[in-house]
Amino acid sequence: MALFIACGESSSPVHIQILRFLYQTFDSIKLNVARIFSNSRTCSDDDNLPCTLNDIMSYVGDQCRSKTRHWFSNKDSDNEGNPQAVFNALDLILKENLDRLKTMRDTGPVRCTLETDYRRHVAVIRDLCLGGKIGTALWLRRKMIQKGTVPDVLTHNYLVNELCKIGDLEKADHVIREMSEMRPSPNCATYNAFITGYCRVNELDKALHLFSTMANNGIRPNRVTHNILVHALCKKGLLGDAVKFLGEVLADDDGKATSDVITSTILMDSYFKNGDKFQALALWNDMFQKNIQTDIVAYNVLINGFCLNGDISSAFAYFCQMLKRGFLPDVITYNTLLNCLCKQGKLDEASHFYGVLSKTGVAPDQISYKTIIQGLCIHGDIVKAREFLLSMLEKSVVPEPHIWNVIIDGYGRCGDLSNAFSIRDLMLSFGVSSNVFTFNALILAETRGASCNLGHIHLALQLYDEMLRRGITPDIITYTELIKGHCARGNMKEAEEVFAKIQTLGLAIDHIPFRILKKRYRRMKESDKARDIHQKWLLRNK
Structure with missing residues (x-):
């Protein structure tokens, strides 16, 4: 009955009888089709069973005709006058529905496969971009377009971002032009990536020109766009231009837009680097007046700014303020203060502060160790520097070559050949290769050691020959x-x-x-x- 409703037929008595006939016929078809596809039988001439779709349709038609003749043979004489018309109608209905089923079977999985292939391909393109394999990603994009499917704007942004990252701005521009021509159209993120690319290669004029064309293309710059350009201007030393640019942006927006914490942090960092800590502090206070939520990065910039200006007292004052306001310092905060203490020769305070760092749950990194070890070596406390080195090894932290070289150089400057070579041997035992700085430190130890004072330089020359054998260029x-x-x-x-x-x-x-x-x-x-x-x-x- 659902079949007739689908075909638009009415439910007259004759039609109901026909439906009953169809149910009987379909039951017979199901039984025969089950026999056809049964694993216990194979198709042969003796079976007289169909093996292809056309054979099945022909077989079904024969079954329908046989059933119809039997059914009409028991009916009134009024119906016997034109049994072929009804038979033809039934035959047509069956054939149309079988054709529809065949079409659904053929096209349904194709659509599903195409959708699956599309999702898989765009996912692969994004992964290739993240892995730096931009050439393969562009090749796959081209193949997709040739087959009539175009990646979405997010996938294109992955491509543009990676091209800009490697400095291939010409190809990035080509991709964006193709986006404008065939869709999807570039969005703000696309332009942000492109502007960042120009700023990265110091093409600030082109970045600003690209910014000016965004509105013409119906794309509204966002805060990210503004911050990229403000940072680029400040990095180039154009702090005044950065402030002017930001002011023009806010003015064009009728005062609706406001600088966020990122913008303020960028400007504050630039003021400190220019030695204008008063203007930086004014900006910091302005952030609080405007209820701009600060973060750990802003505090790190503030502390680093005071350290750059040699104001260690103010740096620690704001470090304490940060703790009171519930911001937990990170390793960058500690390294900044540690470096400032070491530069000022306050090695005892630096060592104590390093102990505080270890107890707060923030693990020291290579920069932390390098800062304290280098500070100790510069001020002649090579013994304590070695203790820090051994502490690293006990914690399964293998120092980078620079840290080893600093200690070797420290012993070299003292003329302590034995300990200098001892550290070099320890360095090699942990799988860290010597470089030109290692050999220079050892040669320095030789030239300043007792051997050279006695007129012996052969050990230094042996080190020089070893450098050449190892392929290290003096x-x-x-x-x-x-x-x-x-x-x-x-x-x-x-x-x-x-x-x-x-x-x-x-x-x-x-x-x-x-x-x-x-x-x-x-x-x-x-x-x-x-x-x-x-x-x-x-x-x-x-």
Whole structure:
């Protein structure tokens, strides 16, 4: 009955009889179709069962005709006059519905497959962009377009953002132009990514021009757009232009828009870097008056600003204020204050503050260790610096090469060859490779150690040869220390050869090698050679 309703038929008595006939026929069809697809039988000539869709339809038609003839043979003579008309109607109904079922079977899964393929492809494009494989992502986008499906605007923004990140702004521009031509149209996020790309490569004029075209394209810039440009202007040292730009933006918006915490933080950081802490504090107070919610980043900028200006007392005062207002300091907060204490030579306070850091649940990072170790080495407390190094290793934190080199250099400056090489061996045992700075520190230890004072430089030369074997290119510091070592021994011929090698390699040379050679020649009372070295220095400046 549902079949007739679907076909638009009325429910007359004759139709009801026909429906009953159809139910009987469908029952017969179901039984035969079950036999057709039964796993216990195979199709053969003796079975006389259909094996294809056309055969099934033909078979169903035969069954309908047989049933119809039997049904009409028991009816009144009025109906016997035109049984073929009813039979043809039934045959047509069955065929149309079977065709509809076939179409649904063929097209339904196709639509589902296309939708699944689309979602999968755009997901792959986004993952490729995040993985830095922009070439493959663009290839997949092109293949999708060739097959008639275009990725959505979010997927295009992934592509534009990655292209701008790697500096391929020409290709990013090409993608955006294609978006404008064939859809989806670029949105504000698209332009923000493109503007960021120009700012990253210091093309601020193009970024500002792109900003000016957004309104013409029906796209309204948002706070992110403004903050990108304000940050770019401040980074370039154009603080006045940044303030003017922000003022124009707020004026164009009829006062509806206000600067947020990000904008204020950017400007405050720039004021501090320009040495204008009073203007920075005025901006900070203005944030509170306008009820702009501050955050940990704003406090970090404020504390760092005072540290840059050497005002450690104010930095700690706002650190305490941050704690009172419920903001928990992060590792950046601690590193900023730790660095300021070390620069001011307050090593005891720095060590105590490091202990506070460890007890607050904030784990020190490589910067924390580097700051305290470097500060201790600079001020000559190499023993305590080594203790921090061993503390790192006990906590399964393997220091970066710079930290090892700082300690090796500290021992080198003290002429402590034994401990310098001991740290280098420990460094290698933890899988950290030596670099040019490591060797320079060791050569420095050799040239300042007892061996060179006694006229022995062979260990320094062995280190130089080891550098070359390891494929490490010596720098000007390496050659300068070798010159110093040869001069300490009095072997001026070798010192001159190293000096000539510096000039042959085209290394940028400062005054130190000239001064070492000139000073040694004067001690040897060879004023002509000392004058010759001085002349080379004068000619070098020309």
